Amino acid sequence: MIKVGIIGTGVMGAGHARFIKEHVPDATVVGLSDIDTKKIAELSAELGTVLFSTTNPEELMNDSRVDAVIIASPDPLHVPHLRLAIASGKQILCEKPIATTLEDARMISAEIRTYQERVGKKMINFGFMRRFDPCYQEVRRLIATGDFGPPTFFRTVTRNVASTGATTTGLFTNIAIHDFDIYRWLFKDEWESIQSFYPRRSSLSPDGLADPLIIIGRLKSGVTMVGDVVAFNNYGFDCRVEVICEKGSIQIGTHGDVITQVNGVGGATKGGKMANNWMVRFEPSYIEELKAWIQEVKTGIVNPDLATVEDALIANEVCAIGISSIKPQK
Ligand SMILES: NC(=O)c1ccc[n+]([C@@H]2O[C@H](COP(=O)([O-])OP(=O)(O)OC[C@H]3O[C@@H](n4cnc5c(N)ncnc54)[C@H](O)[C@@H]3O)[C@@H](O)[C@H]2O)c1
Structure with a gap:
């Protein structure tokens, strides 16, 4: 014991x-x-x-x-x-x-x-x-089957109901850091570039917080991330993924369901009550x-x-590339 x-x-x-x-x-x-x-x-x-x-x-x-x-x-x-x-x-x-x-x-x-x-x-x-999440493991397995063809880009979403105490740099080191780690793991690849973009600031966010954050990142293979982080979304914890491959698409829905679109057949993600934070979705x-x-x-x-420790340091190194691209907010 x-x-x-x-x-x-x-x-x-x-x-x-x-x-x-x-x-x-x-x-x-x-x-x-x-x-x-x-x-x-x-x-x-x-x-x-x-x-x-x-x-x-x-x-x-x-x-x-x-x-x-x-x-x-x-x-x-x-x-x-x-x-x-x-x-x-x-x-x-x-x-x-x-x-x-x-x-x-x-x-x-x-x-x-x-x-x-x-x-x-x-x-x-x-x-x-997230490395232990059955959904990301299933996405990795599905890509490896070859049925979907090579991945080209992916969309990823991490939206919190509230992120009390969040800072503009913290949206990278506290939240987006999960993306920077999991996609290295999923694609067995390393990040080449990270660029942040800022849409109109949410009125739900505290003054001084650059929220939402949109991130475009590119892995060395060329596979590219289009991601967003929302610190205060008001509607429920929302973490979703779509990996777009040459012959099909693989999604992870808000409720942790894996859905594919391939060979002319498309699935639909589950709906239903959303949780207030990440504990339910990521319990497994x-x-x-x-x-x-x-x-x-x-x-x-x-x-x-x-x-x-090497993985943890790389995640922070990638955050730093993103942080260096932070622009002043309107
Ligand atoms: N892996 C994940 O999915 C995940 C999700 C959320 C948070 N986190 C991380 O987990 C950590 C904790 O986050 P949380 O959401 O539980 O925050 P939290 O604010 O709910 O809990 C932090 C706790 O630490 C206590 N604390 C403060 N100063 C302390 C001290 N000097 N000694 C001992 N305890 C002290 C606080 O009183 C509080 O109870 C953070 O680093 C966060 O980034 C990870």
Whole structure:
């Protein structure tokens, strides 16, 4: 049984804790850390497995009752919490992004690489969970059949109901970063260029936030992304994909259904009630990611789909190309 500690008990930290309790039999959550003691108390009561809690992440990281730690604190705290992780010698799953600036991402990834070389194994994984999503896996499988012909471009949509505290650069490092990672994984390719475009600003967005964001990106193979990120959409969490191939199209619908248009037959995406955030749509990915991580912790056998420090750094490098193309807003 792997004993897990969690730093940050907000939406993601609490979600990981619930998924472990309900779906990962080889792990149990024994420790929680948050500066919000009410959140800790409520989650502890709900889980019924927590042995201790603390407002000090360093204490949790170094507690001998914990084997492995999930870092689910806010983005700007990932660098200091990753430094605690290096000092602790524990196995870590850190939520994306590795850092909020490219400079910090390069610095902390160099520290992690040096540390992992010294101990001789991978110690830190990153939460790019779309790699474990059955829909993206199905799209990859369908492309590999060859029935659709080679992919030419794809459309991708990530629209949040609300992104409290979002910043213009954060639309890249917090949201679009998932796209930058998953399409490297899906197409086994690397990004060549990223360009941002800004339509008329949404009146639902706070002053100073350049939202919506449209991104045109090109992979080295020439396969091109036409994507959008909306931080405040008011209608429901909406994450969709369409991969346009030479002989057909493959879509992932809002509700996580995979639909094809090929050989004169077209499917239709599911409708229905939309969720307020990403937890419902991506529940299977979080569960499979946690199972994969716990297996890796237990066996030491590396799972190639778990995002490494190299993957996390590349995602931030790609964000930086997009950030450099940000233009002033009207
Ligand atoms: N992989 C994904 O799909 C996904 C989705 C959403 C968010 N995230 C990432 O997960 C992380 C957490 O996001 P969230 O949506 O749960 O945010 P959240 O605001 O709901 O939760 C963050 C928690 O961290 C706590 N916290 C703040 N300072 C702390 C400190 N010094 N020590 C310990 N805890 C502290 C806050 O009190 C809060 O409970 C972010 O990095 C975010 O980018 C990942």
